[in-house]
Amino acid sequence: MSILDEQKIKIKKRNARILNRPACSNCGDELDELLVCKNCKHHERMPALKRIEIIRKNGGKFKQLLAEYDIDNSRTYDYSEKFERDKNRTGLSESVIVGKCKVNGKIFITILMERYFMVGTLSKANGEKIAKAFEYATKSNLPVVAFCAGGGVRMQEGAVGLVQMAKIDATLMKFRKKGLPFISVLTDPTYGGTTASFGLMGDINIAEPNSSIGFGGKMLVKDILHEQVADDFQSAKYVLKSGGLDMICERKDILNTIIELLAILNKNNSIKAENEKPEYDHGNKKPEIVLQNIRNNSKTVGIDYLFKLFDNPIILKGDRISYDDPSLLTGLGEISGIKTAFIIQNKGRNLRENIENNYGMTRPEGFRKAIRIAKLAERFHLPVLILLDSPGAHPGDVAEKNCQSIAISESMLNLLETKTPIVSIVTGEGCSGGALGLSISDVLAMFSGATYSVISPESYSAIIFNKPEVQPELLANMKFTAKDLYNEGLVDEILKEGTLEYNTLQIERYFAESLVRLSKFDIKQLLDRRYNRIRNWDKQ
Amino acid sequence: MIQKVLIANRGEIAVRIIQTCRILGIRTVVAYSKCDKDTMAVFLADEAICIGDSSPSDSYLNIPAILEAAKNTGCDSLHPGYGFLSENDEFAKRAHESGIIFIGPSSNILEKTANKFRMKETARKLGIPVIPSADEDKCPLMIKSSYGGGGKGIKIVKNRGDFDYCLKSAKLSLNTGFSGDNFFLEQIIDLYKHIDIQFVADKFGKISILPARDCSVQSHYQKVIEETPVSNIPKELLEKMEQDAVKLIKEVGFDNVGTIEFLVDKQMNYYFLEINSRLQVEHTVTEEVTGIDLVEQQIRIASGQKNRLPMKVSAKKCAIECRLSAKDNGELNIFSLPTGKDVRIDTYIYQGYRIKPYYDPLIAKIIVSDKERRRAISKMKLALDEIIILGAHTNVDELYETISREDYIVGSYSYFGENE
Numbered sequence: 001m002s003i004l005d006e007q008k009i010k011i012k013k014r015n016a017r018i019l020n021r022p023a024c025s026n027c028g029d030e031l032d033e034l035l036v037c038k039n040c041k042h043h044e045r046m047p048a049l050k051r052i053e054i055i056r057k058n059g060g061k062f063k064q065l066l067a068e069y070d071i072d073n074s075r076t077y078d079y080s081e082k083f084e085r086d087k088n089r090t091g092l093s094e095s096v097i098v099g100k101c102k103v104n105g106k107i108f109i110t111i112l113m114e115r116y117f118m119v120g121t122l123s124k125a126n127g128e129k130i131a132k133a134f135e136y137a138t139k140s141n142l143p144v145v146a147f148c149a150g151g152g153v154r155m156q157e158g159a160v161g162l163v164q165m166a167k168i169d170a171t172l173m174k175f176r177k178k179g180l181p182f183i184s185v186l187t188d189p190t191y192g193g194t195t196a197s198f199g200l201m202g203d204i205n206i207a208e209p210n211s212s213i214g215f216g217g218k219m220l221v222k223d224i225l226h227e228q229v230a231d232d233f234q235s236a237k238y239v240l241k242s243g244g245l246d247m248i249c250e251r252k253d254i255l256n257t258i259i260e261l262l263a264i265l266n267k268n269n270s271i272k273a274e275n276e277k278p279e280y281d282h283g284n285k286k287p288e289i290v291l292q293n294i295r296n297n298s299k300t301v302g303i304d305y306l307f308k309l310f311d312n313p314i315i316l317k318g319d320r321i322s323y324d325d326p327s328l329l330t331g332l333g334e335i336s337g338i339k340t341a342f343i344i345q346n347k348g349r350n351l352r353e354n355i356e357n358n359y360g361m362t363r364p365e366g367f368r369k370a371i372r373i374a375k376l377a378e379r380f381h382l383p384v385l386i387l388l389d390s391p392g393a394h395p396g397d398v399a400e401k402n403c404q405s406i407a408i409s410e411s412m413l414n415l416l417e418t419k420t421p422i423v424s425i426v427t428g429e430g431c432s433g434g435a436l437g438l439s440i441s442d443v444l445a446m447f448s449g450a451t452y453s454v455i456s457p458e459s460y461s462a463i464i465f466n467k468p469e470v471q472p473e474l475l476a477n478m479k480f481t482a483k484d485l486y487n488e489g490l491v492d493e494i495l496k497e498g499t500l501e502y503n504t505l506q507i508e509r510y511f512a513e514s515l516v517r518l519s520k521f522d523i524k525q526l527l528d529r530r531y532n533r534i535r536n537w538d539k540q
Numbered sequence: 541m542i543q544k545v546l547i548a549n550r551g552e553i554a555v556r557i558i559q560t561c562r563i564l565g566i567r568t569v570v571a572y573s574k575c576d577k578d579t580m581a582v583f584l585a586d587e588a589i590c591i592g593d594s595s596p597s598d599s600y601l602n603i604p605a606i607l608e609a610a611k612n613t614g615c616d617s618l619h620p621g622y623g624f625l626s627e628n629d630e631f632a633k634r635a636h637e638s639g640i641i642f643i644g645p646s647s648n649i650l651e652k653t654a655n656k657f658r659m660k661e662t663a664r665k666l667g668i669p670v671i672p673s674a675d676e677d678k679c680p681l682m683i684k685s686s687y688g689g690g691g692k693g694i695k696i697v698k699n700r701g702d703f704d705y706c707l708k709s710a711k712l713s714l715n716t717g718f719s720g721d722n723f724f725l726e727q728i729i730d731l732y733k734h735i736d737i738q739f740v741a742d743k744f745g746k747i748s749i750l751p752a753r754d755c756s757v758q759s760h761y762q763k764v765i766e767e768t769p770v771s772n773i774p775k776e777l778l779e780k781m782e783q784d785a786v787k788l789i790k791e792v793g794f795d796n797v798g799t800i801e802f803l804v805d806k807q808m809n810y811y812f813l814e815i816n817s818r819l820q821v822e823h824t825v826t827e828e829v830t831g832i833d834l835v836e837q838q839i840r841i842a843s844g845q846k847n848r849l850p851m852k853v854s855a856k857k858c859a860i861e862c863r864l865s866a867k868d869n870g871e872l873n874i875f876s877l878p879t880g881k882d883v884r885i886d887t888y889i890y891q892g893y894r895i896k897p898y899y900d901p902l903i904a905k906i907i908v909s910d911k912e913r914r915r916a917i918s919k920m921k922l923a924l925d926e927i928i929i930l931g932a933h934t935n936v937d938e939l940y941e942t943i944s945r946e947d948y949i950v951g952s953y954s955y956f957g958e959n960e
Contacts, residue, residue, distance in 0.1 A: 003874055003928060003930070004928075007925075007928050011925050014937050014940060014941070017941070018940075018941055018944050
């Protein structure tokens with residue numbers, strides 16, 4: 001940005017100040033009614049009361065609950081001056097508001113935090129209120145949506161403030177046991193006391209753009225650790241990349257996203273009995289042709305299938321540990337009316353995408369993300385669809401540092417005991433651990449032009465013959481075509497392959513048909529069947 | 541006529557004096573302190589001479605060093621600028637004794653005008669209204685220093701109990717340049733406007749009254765925004781002030797360029813405040829509306845020439861000045877100042893200049909003029925938007941906010957600032 005641009009912004013901000021008009025703190029332009037800049041889309045902090053107002057404007061209902069806990073009679077802390085100041089400033093009696101909402105027919109309990117009241121800190125009164133909110137939701141079988149904001153624990157209350165975090169988590173634990181959904185919306189700023197207790201523990205974590213989300217404040221990092229941090233440290237994008245968030249969602253879309261999520265996470269799933277059957281094939285293709293095809297850049301990749309299969313997929317990101325693996329698309333959506341969790345390996349369509357997606361090589365964080373989605377599916381009774389297309393699990397330094405081998409075996413172990421039907425389809429290249437880690441399923445099919453191999457032909461050649469050029473005679477020996485796999489009894493079906501539209505229809509039909517077949521079994525039978533399937537995988 | 545002048549000052553006023561001298565063909569020598577070697581005045585002057593350390597008392601207030609410098613560089617005169625020694629009668633006297641022309645009133649006049657309390661008594665005797673005196677039991681009241689200091693010595697005492705503390709802090713705030721620590725007490729008036737009557741008087745008794753200035757936007761009793769001509773004050777009142785000014789100038793026998801300051805309260809009573817026997821910071825607005833070069837007038841009169849201006853000079857247009865000050869010390873690494881028709885910038889800074897902590901934080905005076913006051917305000921707004929200074933914080937936003945006020949635009953705004 002040039003100095004003149006900076007000057008322009010400075011002048012805009014000053015003029016807004018003179019006119020007493022709220023202005024974007026980033027570019028000085030006008031804000032819309034959602035306090036989002038009309039020019040640069042910068043999201044300004046939104047007071048809790050304003051959020052309630054917006055829920056009501058959108059035809060929603062809001063009824064405040066548990067307000068009686070605001071006055072904590074046992075409070076003898078000496079910060080009444082600030083407390084009174086913020087009471088007058090915000091029109092609230094504490095920094096947390098709890099209410100019951102009804103929007104578009106969806107009823108949920110909402111927890112709203114006010115940053116402008118004592119920096120939104122957790123006090124004894126607040127802790128009690130949030131704990132009660134979770135208890136209330138557990139008792140009345142309602143989902144919880146929290147709009148988190150604010151700093152950490154109210155330090156003025158000492159260790160009593162600190163233990164509020166654990167107190168809230170105790171009630172959150174009971175709430176989760178009941179299998180109810182918790183959606184956390186992280187707004188600017190959300191820190192320690194909130195993020196390290198319940199803020200990032202949502203089944204789905206949504207952040208508003210340009211929010212700061214972190215554990216310790218930037219000043220703390222600077223003053224105590226004397227550490228220099230990057231400009232984007234603790235920004236929503238940074239946390240998304242670190243695997244802590246599912247998505248960053250613009251303020252105007254948040255309410256709709258919540259409604260869509262609650263519609264999927266409600267444990268009501270219907271599987272239609274009459275389905276058209278997919279068309280099967282024998283997979284009589286020459287291995288070199290098959291290899292040529294799957295290596296073709298114009299080949300359909302995971303993301304193409306994703307947007308064909310689902311009208312409005314909700315992509316969920318992050319392994320909630322350290323990273324979001326872009327080579328693996330995971331999330332929720334509906335296929336032929338069946339609410340589904342998906343795990344889709346995604347190569348790139350061009351060099352740029354390939355670099356972004358590690359050429360489709362799944363990283364350990366990818367497997368961990370898959371485990372997380374499988375567990376989410378299990379909690380909300382959603383079947384899992386896995387589409388495989390990867391040249392293998394990532395073998396490099398970044399992968400080894402995060403224990404790739406452990407991630408693959410954990411993925412297999414977890415999928416083995418995931419209490420929901422799993423359908424896996426090899427759409428392209430199924431290679432080595434990258435494929436195997438996500439192949440643990442109740443049914444496994446392959447497209448007629450897909451491959452499934454112990455290793456990529458190039459690596460095979462390099463290891464066995466010491467040269468990376470692929471030999472035609474070797475290809476036949478590798479036995480990686482659909483026909484080979486079918487003959488070995490390693491895959492259940494070969495799906496006929498055609499255009500993207502046709503393939504999508506094939507997947508849809510195969511998925512629906514498989515679920516009908518699997519619906520005969522109860523969960524225990526399903527898991528026994530899966531165990532026996534894997535235990536006897538190589539027995540024809 | 542003067543041939544070579546020593547400028548015993550720094551900053552923008554030193555540059556301002558050099559500009560006129562160069563036009564008049566007078567050679568200039570700048571006396572500078574150690575840390576001021578890199579200022580614009582040193583670059584522009586024909587000669588420059590260091591007169592001591594950075595602290596004002598070692599340099600710009602150091603009378604022997606300045607006079608020595610003037611003699612060594614062969615100057616026949618010296619210009620004291622404003623502030624520092626500009627109203628010091630001792631300085632004027634010793635310059636005269638050394639055979640150097642002091643560009644300003646003669647030392648006996650300075651001696652009279654320097655004592656504010658005595659001037660007040662003189663005015664009262666002439667029937668000019670003055671602010672009533674107070675005694676320390678009748679609070680609130682105002683403590684003022686007899687030897688001025690541009691508002692620095694003014695303290696408001698709200699309660700009797702605070703009196704001693706306020707007196708002490710008034711004394712502390714006057715630790716530079718102003719001899720004596722005599723204070724007098726005044727009642728608090730319902731202050732509305734601060735009006736300056738600019739005049740030019742010569743040694744032959746001819747007095748010219750120039751358009752008055754409205755200096756009612758202040759911060760801690762330091763002027764921030766000034767304009768001329770005065771709006772929102774009845775014409776008759778202004779005329780009375782001018783008449784009183786002439787009376788006082790005659791009584792004192794003033795013989796150079798000076799200003800008489802009046803205060804006007806909300807009930808439209810006016811009070812004589814003081815005589816400033818020097819060039820003022822805001823002389824620029826008067827120059828803009830009259831076309832008269834006041835520094836030139838000072839030099840001509842000090843050289844013994846006659847005052848050739850008419851008795852009353854009227855304003856041809858409206859001019860506003862904003863004083864741009866730095867709020868902190870820093871290197872001005874990016875810098876852009878306004879340009880265009882009727883925009884005048886008096887400054888001494890340049891790209892890369894580092895602001896000195898020892899002196900007044902004024903970095904530039906932005907002056908705009910136009911036929912209409914409202915248009916002048918619009919011009920000033922644009923000018924302030926054009927100012928880009930990085931490296932130090934300035935008061936540019938406050939200036940802009942002030943001139944954007946509804947009550948400033950209609951001319952009724954005034955602010956003098958709390959002095960705690």
